[in-house]
Amino acid sequence: MATLDDVAAPKAKRKLTGYWLILPGALWLAVFFVIPFYSLISTSLFDPKGSVLTGYDMTWHFSNYVDAIDQYKGQIWRSLWYAGVATALCLVIGYVLAYAIAFKAGRWKNLMLVLVIAPFFTSFLLRTLSWKLILADDGFVVDALQTVHLLGDDGRLLATPFAVIAGLTYNFLPFMVLPLYASLEKIDIRLIEASSDLYASPLRGFLKVTLPLSMPGVVAGTLLTFIPAAGDYVNAQLLGSPNTRMVGNTIQSLFTTQGDYAAAGALSVTLMIIIVGAVLMYVRTAGTEDLV
Structure with a gap:
């Protein structure tokens, strides 16, 4: 036994x-x-009077955070603004594309998915540099806009907020499309047909059936897009100007050029706290019960 x-x-x-x-x-x-x-965290609390040559002492300088926010609040706000606009554009463009792939692509579905992820086959840096050529002052985009008088004769797109946001939107669009497609693909098409049988208009059927059922993809896509976009510095560096610098550019410069490790660490932790707080509030508002 x-x-x-x-x-x-x-x-x-x-x-x-x-x-x-x-x-x-x-x-x-x-x-x-x-x-x-x-x-x-330790770096962010170094004595700001130190340097790369003389070294830093751990003095628990919490004032580094106050100084970082006060000195670089413009870059912090600009980064959140650019990332928010790029995320909204990715959501609109990505939802249309994901919806088309999930419900309208038919036998071309796999090909369209490959085209969505095809940019990942090349370097992030090369993709951003290609936008620098596209938006150049002597490029065809500027010439076309000047021809139809949407841009002045001396107007430009490069080194403007438009160029930075366009680069962010392009580079992070796949991070929005793929979660949206995965969420839309799981929707039973009979539910959408049932809303039509119950005399719901296409718009009402979308708002009442398709959109709520795809919310897990919306939440996942917006997080995957907003978080890396807020900390990005490549697009602002290559497509922007000193007036469009994001917080990532400032952190990179403080670490590698100015050697101000204390300020760079404090600014990095501050950005992390802001993003984590924003994400927690967003997830709490959107709900997480359907994300598992």
Whole structure:
């Protein structure tokens, strides 16, 4: 007859197996997230009077955060604004594209999905540089807009907020399309047909059936787009001007050019806190029960 210990032994073994399976991921997070994050927090609290040459002392200078926000609040606000506009544009464009792929593409569905992810086959830097050529002052886009008098003779697109937002929208559009497509693909087409049978107009059927059922994709896509866009600096560096600098450009300059590690660390942590807070409020408002 099996004893109580004989029954408990397999359960304990299975429990230990679960911990062993988690261990590699936990070690990965510890080495590549927890330790660098601790280092960043420490850097943000260095004595601002230090330098790369003389070294920095840990003096718990929390005033670094106040100084960073006060000095670079323009770049912080600009980054959030650019990222928000780019995310909204990606949502509008991406939803139309994902809807077409999910419901209208037919046998061309796989090809269209490949075309969506095709930009990932080339460097992020090269894709951004291509926009610099497209929006150049002597490019065909500026010439066409000047021909139809949408731009003045001395008007330009490059080195403007338009160019930066256009670059962000293009580069992060696939991050919006793919979650939206995955969400729309799971919708039972019979539900949409049922709304039509119940005399709902196409617009009302979309608002009452399709959009609510695709909200997990909307939430996931907006997060995947907004978070990296807010911290991006390549688009502002290549397509913008000093007047369109984002917080990522400032952090990069403080770390690599000015050697002001304390200010760079404080600004990095400040941006992280702002984004995490905004994401938590957004997810709480949008709801997360359907995201699992």
